[in-house]
Amino acid sequence: MTPGADVGDLFSLKARGALVVGGTRGIGRAIAWRLAKGGARVVANYVREQASAASLDQEAVQAGVALETFRADVTSSTGINSLVEFVAGRFERLSILVYAAASGVHRPFDQLTVRQLEWTFHLNVRAFFEVVQRFTSRMQTGSTIVALSSEGAVHAIPQYSLVGASKGALGSMARHMAAELAPRGIRVNILSPGTVLTEAWKVLPDAERRLADAAKRSPLGRLNTLEEVAWAAQFLCSDAASGINGHTLVVDGGARIVG
Ligand SMILES: NC(=O)c1ccc[n+]([C@@H]2O[C@H](COP(=O)([O-])OP(=O)(O)OC[C@H]3O[C@@H](n4cnc5c(N)ncnc54)[C@H](OP(=O)(O)O)[C@@H]3O)[C@@H](O)[C@H]2O)c1
Numbered sequence: 001m002t003p004g005a006d007v008g009d010l011f012s013l014k015a016r017g018a019l020v021v022g023g024t025r026g027i028g029r030a031i032a033w034r035l036a037k038g039g040a041r042v043v044a045n046y047v048r049e050q051a052s053a054a055s056l057d058q059e060a061v062q063a064g065v066a067l068e069t070f071r072a073d074v075t076s077s078t079g080i081n082s083l084v085e086f087v088a089g090r091f092e093r094l095s096i097l098v099y100a101a102a103s104g105v106h107r108p109f110d111q112l113t114v115r116q117l118e119w120t121f122h123l124n125v126r127a128f129f130e131v132v133q134r135f136t137s138r139m140q141t142g143s144t145i146v147a148l149s150s151e152g153a154v155h156a157i158p159q160y161s162l163v164g165a166s167k168g169a170l171g172s173m174a175r176h177m178a179a180e181l182a183p184r185g186i187r188v189n190i191l192s193p194g195t196v197l198t199e200a201w202k203v204l205p206d207a208e209r210r211l212a213d214a215a216k217r218s219p220l221g222r223l224n225t226l227e228e229v230a231w232a233a234q235f236l237c238s239d240a241a242s243g244i245n246g247h248t249l250v251v252d253g254g255a256r257i258v259g
Helices: 007-011 026-037 050-063 077-090 114-136 161-184 199-203 207-217 226-237
Strands: 017-021 041-046 067-071 096-099 144-148 187-193 248-251
Touching: 017 026, 017 077, 017 114, 026 041, 026 050, 026 067, 026 096, 026 226, 041 050, 041 077, 050 067, 067 077, 077 114, 096 114, 096 226, 114 161, 144 161, 144 226, 161 187, 187 226, 199 207, 226 248
Parallel strands: 017 041, 017 096, 041 067, 096 144, 144 187, 187 248
Antiparallel strands: none
């Protein structure tokens, strides 16, 4: 990076290889799209929803951006192996790794099972650990990792104990990675959106009321958009954030400062 570079150049991701795990729907999709629009060559990974992946592939071809999707379950070693192999076939080096995949069970604490805990932590924590371990050997100085967290990592939210605890662990893991990988020139940050309307909300109990409450609680008086989260992701992945490491960037319109 050149001191005094143009602000546009600082945010550019031109020709960088990027992987977005969980990148075909919701926030991950918006991030994959933004990184590609910022100039990166992007692989957007998913596991089940073929139709969403196909529509993203089609939109990328129409827009002329370098983005393709790849199906792989990151909770299985076969899935991680196939993802590593696919990405290696696309880029010589990986410069950007965004971990957006997450899942979980939303129930009161005393109705949850150990099996549900293991399932949630497998995708939200263990797979993050494994994916980063597998890809850092292909990352050189100047590379970045961004992990998607949520407010539940730090605040108690009704029926969110499993996901919240897994996000707390993910954030702690990311901060330890940030300290250990910095000497190799790899930055690791956490992006923590407030409530954003995605399909994930469809399965949540009492979603409509909770979405309305979240909009009211935000000093901005509305939910944040997918694009607003994606802009923050581009910033964290760019040279404009070269001094930012181990940080949690909250994109919630100020909701967390008021309650
Ligand atoms: N939405 C919010 O209000 C909100 C707020 C704060 C934080 N977040 C965080 O932001 C991230 C994205 O949330 P979202 O609401 O956009 O989620 P989403 O719409 O449910 O999308 C999840 C993505 O992860 C993929 N995925 C799920 N399991 C996978 C696996 N085993 N292997 C590979 N990919 C897998 C999904 O693929 P398929 O399409 O194939 O299932 C999909 O592309 C999550 O980490 C979430 O915790 C969301």
